[in-house]
Amino acid sequence: MKNIKSQNRRDFLKSSALAGGGLMISFSWFSSAKAAETMQELNLPEPVWSELAAYIKITPDNVVKILVPNPEFGQNVMTSLPMMVAEELDVDWKNVVVEMSTHDNVKYGAQFTGGSNSVRMYWKPLRNAGAAARQMLIEAAAQTWGVAASEITTKAGVLLHSSGKKTNYGEMASKAATLPVPKEVKLKAPKDFSIVSHSKKNIEGVKVVTGKPLFGMDYKVDGMLISMVQHPPAFGMKLKSFDATAVKKMPGIKDVFSFKLYDEGFEQAGFDTRTFNEMIAIVGNSTWEVMNARKKLIVQWEAVGDVKETMMGRSGKREVTVPGRLETTSAQFEMMAEYAKRPAQQLRKDGDPETAFKNAAQIIERTYNAPFLAHNCMEPMNFFAHVQEDKALVAGPLQAPGWVEPTLSKLLNLPADKIEIQMTRMGGGFGRRAYGSYVYEAARISQKMKAPVKLIYTREDDMTYGIYRPMYTATYRAALDANKNLIGFHVKGGGIPENPVHANRFPAGAVDNYLAEGWEIPSNITIGAFRAPRSNFNAAAEQSFLDEVAAAMGKDPIEMRLELLKRAKENPVGNNNDYDANRYIGVLELLKEKSGWGKPENAGKKRGVAAYFCHASYAGHVVDMVIKDGQPYVEAVTSAIDCGVVVNPDAARNMVQGAVVDGIGNSFYGALTHKDGVAEQTNFHNYRMIRHNEAPKKIDVHFVQSELDPTGLGEPPFPPVFGAVANALFQTTGKRYYNQPFKVELEKPKS
């Protein structure tokens, strides 16, 4: 690893003249120590240590163009990142033009969208770039007018001198481009912001509502062919043989062939996850022709058996054996229950939990389960590729261009600088598009066809391919003494194929005797990041459990949490607790106030509460549930979030509201189950998604007023929804719900 602390990012600011006049300022920087920690926490692969950059361009006619480095998947970075530049540059937001940059690992770094990371990673560098450009424009005006720079001020893209002289940025841009980049820039204090923290509309809003070609699905070039792939029908199966005679005779079909994605012994990096290595490509002139012809394909599949794979992780190369068994969900849950009884890996231990539980007057023990979830992005996976002898262009929706590039380079045997990656707007991502296997499939097919090809997954292809949110289970135990004080806490969690436990999060640090353990079961069903990985299960399980513990202690669930957090703040147990107890308390206090928790006017409401910490932010919800048409329905939600400075408040509220709806939907309905390796849900007729009439009537979102640097927002509001829903279900039905999705439990006949 490079010694990142020794780098001064201002050294990397560069300016240059634009062809035709104007100023272009680019910068690159090495991640700060804090960002480095975040990256470690996320367990991201190595290239994140390289440079990151963005550009500002100013034309003589005063148009400011800001390039956005990170791909857009609905988190609104195409608006929020430029707002940060424009704030320090001091320009009129109306004159800002925003453009998505292409990928360049050398200039920009990984350009990763995910981990609720975009705003927090770019917060300082983008503002520095804006401030540096502004200072250069001031200096250019000072030299032109023969006055001191200190006498010049700026306002919305205009340079003003105390004598009354004024001009706009565009007039000075060409001269500014010849000046040295300032070594020091002063950034505004949050109280002086006039763009940041002031809601701005989605920069691509008009294009969205008029149906402009923004998405990968819409990407088109002359002579482009359409391709689909047929993957095995079950996890644990592979291609044996196929007969494409009938397919090839269908109109518009160019070719049908099988291909392998990775060569024997390929060393897979962290995000090279792929479910099936050999598939059949059907290539033709139009989508419908390919879709239709594909139905005539005759294929024999066979069991793949145990497979050895080579993985390249942070700790180096390791061989893993992927078991060949054809999985069935009910058997998987039984296996998890069996594993849960075995000794597990200790993840954290404080005090003497064994003795605490032995001496307890009361022990509460509960087990929580959750199934695989499919991401179900509205835009199914797709990608364009044009691979030629000496270069390749790929374009489409993906979250991690910087990690796709090295793999593409290996697969195509082309140097990275001969591979151009263009990022289209993504029709949702939720973690799914951090895994580039569909990009590589498109590239392989284009390579074989020697033509530009767009690969399209049908919904069925998308839903049955894998890379799901893992299956999880966790057993929580709490020890209470005779006075109902919490004296011991134990969590033992596991999953297929990873354990969900965050050992150093609350209530670690708040209980004297604490034990966290984890275990894992390998599987051939592939998994990947899903909005707030692991947290999305932990918050459901832990926050439901705390609700029961509070009840056993005879305490209000918010007061009980506040007492524990007070302990963690004033006299923490252990020294490696992940969270800031004070910010946690702040969110719960705000939630209490805004929801009118415990107020007489809300006495009749059936309410559930939960709060959670992840991605450096704190989020809590109070869920109000009623019975509608005989079914529990979340009618209203109050949300409180601490994510530091809120860059674009209305868009931030939108994202929290969306996370709440997503959380309600997945907690009630989300499940991808298997029978003998075959995914039992294939499309939206049998994978239930939350719909318009099931969304709450009201979701009030409140942010903690803060001048702290921004922390994550895309993920943190999602996990606690599950816990709040479970707790509201108890208030509504008198029954606790331990197994997701809750709808299945609700529909079980009463015994």
Next chain:
Amino acid sequence: MAKYNLKINGKARQVDVDPNTPMLWVLRDSLNLVGTKFGCGMAQCGACTIHIDGNAVRSCVLPVSAIGKQEVTTIEGLSEKGDHPVQKAWLEHDVAQCGYCQTGQIMTATALLKSNPNPSDADIDAAMSGNICRCGTYLRIKDAIKTAAKTSNAK
């Protein structure tokens, strides 16, 4: 293959395609009108919603051979300048997150308001529940429909 003379967004268009080709792919592949989206291919998500003689239909299961002389309207033809009251309301409420489903949502909402200029919450629920939004923007969709109802009626 067969030739079809279609009236799309007020213009005469001719396509030469297999009669079973869903309108979705005629629009997207043959006519380059890509505002109509592919989401499920089985009329379950509403991303492909268009208007046939003013009624909202799912174009992913509607064969081109069934169109005949009926008028087809897509998001591209909803307004000339993107200023239909429903589109304006969508912008006012900044509804979109990823945006992929929103053209289908707008087409469904527009058809609703045409048949029911003052929809109740229950009317909106009934009309809009066939359109999935994975980002969960349903509240804003409802608010935008109410705003559009007001502004349309004020004209």
